[in-house]
Amino acid sequence: MILDHYLKEEPMQQQGQHLLKYFSKDQIISTIEKDQTFYGNGKVLLSGEYFVMDGALAIGLPTQVGQSLAVKYSPSFNPKLTWKSLDPSGKLWFEASFEFWHFDLIGDNAPEEAIILQKILRAVRKQNTHFLRDSLDVSVTTQLGFPLDWGLGSSSTLIHNIADWAYISPFKLLFDTFGGSGYDIACAQSDGPIFYQKNIDGPNWSPIEFDPEFKENLFFVHLNKKMNSRTAIDDYNSKKPHSPEIIQALSDISREMTMVKTAKEFCFLMDSHEMLVGKELGYTPVKEQLFNDFQGSIKSLGAWGGDFILACSEKGISYVEEYFNKKGNQIVIPYDELVIKEQNEKSSKSKMH
Structure with a gap:
């Protein structure tokens, strides 16, 4: 299943927002943000594996399948984050809920995926202290365009999409959580094959013409x-x-x-x-x-x-x-x-x- 590429949408400036100054504090829940969608390409590392982490020039190939992340907002007096992850067929394979203060899990179930996601969310908050601070319920649904066991970037596309949503650096988020070279993050946001190199200045990449005659x-x-x-x-x-x-x-x-x-x-x-x-x-x-x-x-x-x-x-x-x-x-x-x-x-x- 090949998913369409989703484009990031900017938060909507709602009509009547100028009247909020006349409301008492207990009359305000929050201004509802516009629902958003994000998308990252999957990846294949054609050359430079392992050594790309130490400066080797590598070829990264973005794939026609990737992962989407859709965000919906609704008013709430007790806001929480609800997370659902779907496979290519639309089948639910992961679900969890978090409170906003420290992103503690809601409920007794704490699978490994939930702990990893919690680590990512806490790392996001360190980069953007305003992330998920409004009085809004937030519902996130991710969907992969490839099976989990294909290894085409379920983690890197997730990092890319969350960083895009939170207006932070996807590379710093990757290095603070999973680690790696970052080539997969570059692929997530590129529209064709790339040269990728990580040096003392950080990640560098550029598009290349790579459409082999053979x-x-x-x-x-x-x-x-x-x-x-x-x-x-x-x-x-x-x-x-x-x-x-x-x-x-x-x-x-x-x-x-x-x-x-x-x-x-x-x-x-x-x-x-x-x-x-x-x-x-x-x-x-x-x-x-x-x-x-x-x-x-x-x-x-x-x-x-x-x-x-x-x-x-x-x-x-x-x-x-x-x-x-x-x-x-x-x-x-x-x-x-x-x-x-x-x-x-x-x-x-x-x-x-």
């Missing part, structure tokens, strides 16, 4: 298991320091990936990237581990060991689908069906936040 040879294959990004980051950090040479080499590969003209050349870069990362971190490349008879190249995307991999083969779609289906991997998505194709007029130029 894209009919590229496929995203789901490994049927979810990778815990936090665990992967911790393992990477435990193996520091990493040499500047590996970071430079991966950055060079990222640049070259945008310039090659054939699937054969791209496969060579995929293999080189896998070899460098695997050797530096002591990981076994996924092709060697699971698909050593595949006629083509395979590259991990993001944290190794789960979510999606990229397969490149000149044998074509029939071969690729048949091969992975026989291995038990039923989700094989052609490149063009997942990645946002190109920048549009709304897309900004290079950014730094």
Whole structure:
């Protein structure tokens, strides 16, 4: 299910607001804000995984599916925040309520997702002390455009949308909560492929022209298991320091990936990237581990060991689908069906936040 992109709406200036000065305090609940909707794109990290956190240039691919966040307001003398999260089919998978003072949970049920959301809301309040201070009931409904186990950014799109709603920095919110490089936040607000780099000045990204002539040879294959990004980051950090040479080499590969003209050349870069990362971190490349008879190249995307991999083969779609289906991997998505194709007029130029 591919969701439409939602645009942020500014709070409505209501008619008659100038008369509020004549009301006694007990006559005022609050001026009702206009309902709002927000949207963030999902993401795929094509290159630079792990080392993007230490300055490697990476290629980020925003996806055609993402997550929406809808906010509704209503008057209340005892305001609270009600949160509901829906999957692509509209089925409820998470629900919680919070009071506004410290975002304490209402009720006895405290699943892990509620504790994580509470941490995010408290981090938001530190950036914007006025966030959710009005006497209004607030009802939030989020909906994913992809299954939770796909790893396309359920957390990053949530962070992006909440930050957009609260008028705060999504990068600071990410670094204060989940951590990571921030490339996924850049993808959430970009309209096409990007170069992303995190340096001493902070996150930097810029749109790139990346629409491979050989894209009919590229496929995203789901490994049927979810990778815990936090665990992967911790393992990477435990193996520091990493040499500047590996970071430079991966950055060079990222640049070259945008310039090659054939699937054969791209496969060579995929293999080189896998070899460098695997050797530096002591990981076994996924092709060697699971698909050593595949006629083509395979590259991990993001944290190794789960979510999606990229397969490149000149044998074509029939071969690729048949091969992975026989291995038990039923989700094989052609490149063009997942990645946002190109920048549009709304897309900004290079950014730094």
